[in-house]
Amino acid sequence: MSADHQEKADEDLSGLQWLSRHRPEAMEHLLAFFKESGRHLDPKTRFLISVVTKVVNFTPRGLRQYIPRAMREGASRDEILDAILCAYPAAGLTNVLDAVDILRSIPVATHDPTDDQASATTLADVPSARWRDVASLEELTPGRGHLVVVEGQRLALFREGDQVHAISNACVHLGGQLADGYVEGSVVTCPLHGWQFELNDGQCLTDSSEKVDTFETRIEDQRVSVFL
Ligand code: FES
Known part of the structure; x- marks a missing residue:
């Protein structure tokens, strides 16, 4: 690959992919550390922590990915909202409010997915815990x-x-x-x-x-x- 093509290919990579390509040994250790550091956390807690980090770094794509994952592991709308609010000291109010907007737009099934009558709404419509x-x-x-x-x-x-x-x-x-x-x-x-x-x-x-x-x-x- 020419130097120009290599440079263009590098530009298209995410930071993580770029590091994996250029520092494979270091990334292998880093990813193993991440995996090991969450070993004693249940999946729901792990995904809620991921939501907090996505608010702090403000990555909308990451929030759209990890909020549904936390829900699939049993997190309620209010637990996810609490995770977002917990990020406030590090993330600041703007990030928190933007993350709340993303939370409100996440689709959620209101009925059993195996039911023909299943319909979708958004988390904004889900009532608080009661x-x-x-x-x-x-x-x-x-x-x-x-x-x-x-x-x-x-x-x-x-x-x-x-x-x-x-x-x-x-x-x-x-x-x-x-x-x-x-x-x-x-x-x-x-x-x-x-x-x-x-x-x-x-x-x-x-x-x-x-x-x-x-x-x-x-x-x-x-x-x-x-x-x-
Ligand atoms: S024991 Fe394997 S899914 Fe429950």
């Missing part, structure tokens, strides 16, 4: 899970006596549907590869460094509500 009525107690059969979709969030409900547990439906291993899992007492076993989770606190019993999100529930007049 109690949400999700099911009647009698439709929850003890010993099996029930999938509910609340404003785009997929939750698995489990009735244990007169108590109801609510956890994120996606298994933290590879996304198995925990609502379809096998239930024994307060433990659910993922139907895909058998990872087990304690329903009271979401703790993974197969890998102690992992958890699924749990949500507070209450029962009033035989109706089940979840706080999210």
Whole structure:
């Protein structure tokens, strides 16, 4: 490649790609450091931290990439909003407000994606955290899970006596549907590869460094509500 062509090719690369090309050994160590430094964080926390860094550096493309990833790992709109606000001391008000505008424009499914009636809105339309009525107690059969979709969030409900547990439906291993899992007492076993989770606190019993999100529930007049 001629010197001119090399220069033009370099101009088209992102900084990260350019460094990887020109300092491959250093970048290999740097990327390994990033990977290792987040080893004890659950995926949702890792993506929320990424949102904070994208606000500080203000990269709209990065925000559009990491906000949906955090949502897929169970982050609520308000948790993402908090992450953006946390960036304020380093990012300044302009970056925070611009990031909030991006957050508000992110599309979100309002119904179960497998449902033909699924429709999309934006995060701006998602209400703040509060109690949400999700099911009647009698439709929850003890010993099996029930999938509910609340404003785009997929939750698995489990009735244990007169108590109801609510956890994120996606298994933290590879996304198995925990609502379809096998239930024994307060433990659910993922139907895909058998990872087990304690329903009271979401703790993974197969890998102690992992958890699924749990949500507070209450029962009033035989109706089940979840706080999210
Ligand atoms: S996806 Fe749940 S155990 Fe693998």
